[in-house]
Amino acid sequence: MLSQIIAVTGVNIRSIPARLGSSTVAVVGIAGVVLVFVAVLSIAEGVNATMKASGDPNLVLIMRAGSDTEMTSGLGGDAVRVIQDAPGIARDSSGSLTSPELFVVVDHPLKRSGSPANVPLRGVTPEAFKVHDHLKIVDGRNIEFGKKEIVAGRAAARQFVGLNVGTELKWGENTWTLVGIFEDGGSVSESELWCDVKVLQPAYRRGNSYQSVYARLASPDSFQQLKDALTSNPQLTVSAMRAPDYYGSQTQTLQMIIRTIGMVIGVLMGVGAVFGAVITMYTAVASRTREIATLRALGFGSIPVVLSVLVEAVLLSVVGGLFGGVIAWAAFDGYETATMNFQSFSQIAFAFAVTPALLAQALGYSIIMGLLGGFFPAWRAARLPVVTALREL
Amino acid sequence: MKFLPIVWRNLMRRKFRTFFTVGAIFFAFLLFGVLMAIRAAFSMGVDMAGQGRLMVIDKVSIINPLPASYEGRIRQIEGVTDTTHANWFGGYYQDVRNQFATFATDPESWLRIYSKEFELPEDQKKAFFADRTGAIVGLDTAKKYGFKVGQRVPIQGTIYRRPDGGPWEFTIDGIYDSKIKGADKTNLIFNYQFLRETIPERSGFRDRYNWYVFTIDNPDRAPEIAAKIDAMFANSPSETKTNTEKAFVSDWAKQVGDIGKIMMWIVAMAMFTILLVSGNTMAQAIRERTNELAVLKTLGFGDARILSMVLLESFVIALVGGGLGLALSYTFITLTGDPTHGLLPAFYFPTPSLIAGVVLVAALGIASGFLPAWQASRLRIVDALRRN
Numbered sequence: 001m002l003s004q005i006i007a008v009t010g011v012n013i014r015s016i017p018a019r020l021g022s023s024t025v026a027v028v029g030i031a032g033v034v035l036v037f038v039a040v041l042s043i044a045e046g047v048n049a050t051m052k053a054s055g056d057p058n059l060v061l062i063m064r065a066g067s068d069t070e071m072t073s074g075l076g077g078d079a080v081r082v083i084q085d086a087p088g089i090a091r092d093s094s095g096s097l098t099s100p101e102l103f104v105v106v107d108h109p110l111k112r113s114g115s116p117a118n119v120p121l122r123g124v125t126p127e128a129f130k131v132h133d134h135l136k137i138v139d140g141r142n143i144e145f146g147k148k149e150i151v152a153g154r155a156a157a158r159q160f161v162g163l164n165v166g167t168e169l170k171w172g173e174n175t176w177t178l179v180g181i182f183e184d185g186g187s188v189s190e191s192e193l194w195c196d197v198k199v200l201q202p203a204y205r206r207g208n209s210y211q212s213v214y215a216r217l218a219s220p221d222s223f224q225q226l227k228d229a230l231t232s233n234p235q236l237t238v239s240a241m242r243a244p245d246y247y248g249s250q251t252q253t254l255q256m257i258i259r260t261i262g263m264v265i266g267v268l269m270g271v272g273a274v275f276g277a278v279i280t281m282y283t284a285v286a287s288r289t290r291e292i293a294t295l296r297a298l299g300f301g302s303i304p305v306v307l308s309v310l311v312e313a314v315l316l317s318v319v320g321g322l323f324g325g326v327i328a329w330a331a332f333d334g335y336e337t338a339t340m341n342f343q344s345f346s347q348i349a350f351a352f353a354v355t356p357a358l359l360a361q362a363l364g365y366s367i368i369m370g371l372l373g374g375f376f377p378a379w380r381a382a383r384l385p386v387v388t389a390l391r392e393l
Numbered sequence: 394m395k396f397l398p399i400v401w402r403n404l405m406r407r408k409f410r411t412f413f414t415v416g417a418i419f420f421a422f423l424l425f426g427v428l429m430a431i432r433a434a435f436s437m438g439v440d441m442a443g444q445g446r447l448m449v450i451d452k453v454s455i456i457n458p459l460p461a462s463y464e465g466r467i468r469q470i471e472g473v474t475d476t477t478h479a480n481w482f483g484g485y486y487q488d489v490r491n492q493f494a495t496f497a498t499d500p501e502s503w504l505r506i507y508s509k510e511f512e513l514p515e516d517q518k519k520a521f522f523a524d525r526t527g528a529i530v531g532l533d534t535a536k537k538y539g540f541k542v543g544q545r546v547p548i549q550g551t552i553y554r555r556p557d558g559g560p561w562e563f564t565i566d567g568i569y570d571s572k573i574k575g576a577d578k579t580n581l582i583f584n585y586q587f588l589r590e591t592i593p594e595r596s597g598f599r600d601r602y603n604w605y606v607f608t609i610d611n612p613d614r615a616p617e618i619a620a621k622i623d624a625m626f627a628n629s630p631s632e633t634k635t636n637t638e639k640a641f642v643s644d645w646a647k648q649v650g651d652i653g654k655i656m657m658w659i660v661a662m663a664m665f666t667i668l669l670v671s672g673n674t675m676a677q678a679i680r681e682r683t684n685e686l687a688v689l690k691t692l693g694f695g696d697a698r699i700l701s702m703v704l705l706e707s708f709v710i711a712l713v714g715g716g717l718g719l720a721l722s723y724t725f726i727t728l729t730g731d732p733t734h735g736l737l738p739a740f741y742f743p744t745p746s747l748i749a750g751v752v753l754v755a756a757l758g759i760a761s762g763f764l765p766a767w768q769a770s771r772l773r774i775v776d777a778l779r780r781n
């Protein structure tokens with residue numbers, strides 16, 4: 001039995017070059033599907049990776065209760081002072097490690113289209129650079145507090161026009177000087193511009209108000225203590241979230257759009273490709289009907305024949321899947337772009353991420369397509385009455 | 394037409410193959426339909442934006458509201474026929490996940506300017522104008538949450554807050570619909586005066602609007618009028634940016650960016666692949682019958698007749714598969730609408746795309762049948778008969 005299987009399969013595989021045309025079509029078909037599958041999901045993976053990079057579990061974000069994003073939150077200066085004194089926050093010689101921040105957006109042209117888009121502009125205090133401790137200036141220098149100076153995230157600098165060290169940016173009545181570029185481990189802040197909050201507040205008529213307070217926890221366990229202290233304080237109506245939870249929720253909408261579309265496209269295309277694989281394998285089997293009948297007349301059982309067709313189909317789809325995966329990886333992995341984050345109403349930059357897990361998933365998918373595509377023709381090949389089949393042209 | 398039975402017989406002789414070929418084409422065109430709807434959705438309804446409507450926002454950012462006093466000054470400009478204004482409210486119903494576009498506006502002027510986009514019965518309109526705490530809501534949102542006319546609904550704001558922190562109670566005075574294909578029927582609009590009461594004077598945000606919309610007498614004058622308005626407010630604390638609504642929507646869509654474009658490309662490629670596979674099979678089905686075609690020629694069938702018979706066969710396959718695919722995707726997209734439930738309201742099948750789909754179906758039928766048919770019709774009978 002086993003030797004039969006090996007023999008028939010060997011014959012099949014060795015005869016692929018003779019049917020190069022239809023085999024290529026099958027491979028290309030599967031490769032196309034896998035390429036699309038990987039490409040669409042790598043967008044979601046990329047956004048996800050950016051959000052993960054932003055989620056330092058020891059960082060807590062405090063906003064007005066009921067706000068789902070910094071954009072719509074608001075905290076007065078008094079509330080901020082109360083928050084800064086709350087227990088559970090890490091402290092150093094100069095006080096608690098908290099960073100009150102003001103988050104606005106400005107209209108600035110995108111490089112890729114030349115059309116204006118919302119760049120997030122974040123006003124911070126000097127403490128921000130202690131709280132966001134992964135952040136480092138990679139070009140130029142940090143802002144001098146009290147001056148109209150800006151540092152730009154690496155990703156923002158790549159997506160928007162003219163964000164180079166030394167350029168002047170005029171927004172409304174204010175002219176800012178860009179003095180440096182920063183990196184923050186690939187996090188979402190790299191899509192932003194940062195400046196002194198005390199300069200930003202009057203420019204946006206925000207008085208002494210902020211939108212959020214970032215706080216570094218004294219220890220990973222002190223989150224509950226901080227949260228309880230804040231929510232039970234009658235002076236405050238705020239909510240506290242760990243940074244990973246916040247950033248996870250921030251791109252929910254975006255991820256849902258991408259994944260819904262990805263699923264719809266993936267399923268439709270997958271079924272289409274299975275149909276494509278079926279007809280390809282069917283043609284391959286049909287053109288060898290006599291050959292198969294001869295084998296069966298010689299005494300080969302139907303199981304080896306079925307298996308040989310299946311093996312061929314799977315082999316072709318694996319080749320297709322590998323091609324598609326490699327092309328997707330070469331073409332899209334690391335491709336940087338930006339899109340609208342619907343929740344914060346502003347641009348978020350990310351890179352497509354073709355992860356090994358994604359590739360494995362795609363390969364599995366292509367094998368399933370091959371199996372499904374090969375099954376019907378194989379079944380047919382095995383069930384053909386030998387006499388009829390021998391007579392077929 | 395006389396030869397339809399023979400074409401039918403040919404198709405049925407390998408039922409299995411015919412079925413799967415039709416199936417592959419069917420899925421390719423189903424995909425095509427979905428793809429076109431996604432494209433329409435990502436362009437955010439730019440095709441629907443009014444040419445004769447212009448918008449004014451703060452030059453620095455739309456989040457900076459413009460003073461209410463601007464409205465009168467815009468209205469005085471020659472060529473401006475009507476104005477309205479809106480504030481982005483960011484409302485949600487019960488849970489923050491149930492968000493839909495909510496604006497505070499001036500009801501009468503808004504419904505004058507957007508009479509086609511917001512259609513509702515006269516009595517509902519009247520009730521809305523007379524009710525300071527009233528709101529009108531789009532058909533899609535009303536259906537989703539079961540809002541009825543006359544019902545009081547609590548809507549929580551993400552940007553504006555009531556002093557007590559509670560939700561705003563609106564009376565649904567009307568439910569709007571629109572005959573425009575792909576129109577956004579998810580919005581809730583209400584009277585700005587109701588919002589105004591809750592904005593403290595000292596905040597500096599009272600009597601300020603996020604954007605103005607105005608209509609002009611002649612769309613060709615849009616650039617000139619826009620320039621005039623921007624010049625009027627230049628060097629003030631709130632400088633403006635004026636442009637056509639279409640330009641704003643298009644810029645907004647571009648912010649979403651490459652993603653739509655990339656999806657278009659990759660899916661177009663996938664469709665091409667499926668069509669390649671099925672086209673190849675269809676051609677193969679004819680190629681393997683070359684000697685039969687030769688027999689027909691021996692019997693006196695002319696080249697043209699053979700060509701048309703073969704073309705008819707491939708046409709039938711393309712038409713059945715593609716036609717069903719387009720029809721199903723059209724019905725599906727029209728019936729279910731936005732699959733993300735409110736995030737891509739402009740999810741619809743645009744008519745030009747439908748025409749493009751039909752052309753594609755025809756092209757597939759011709760392309761896959763023509764080459765083998767042409768080869769067959771040119772064959773010398775003797776050679777063809779000898780072929781096996």
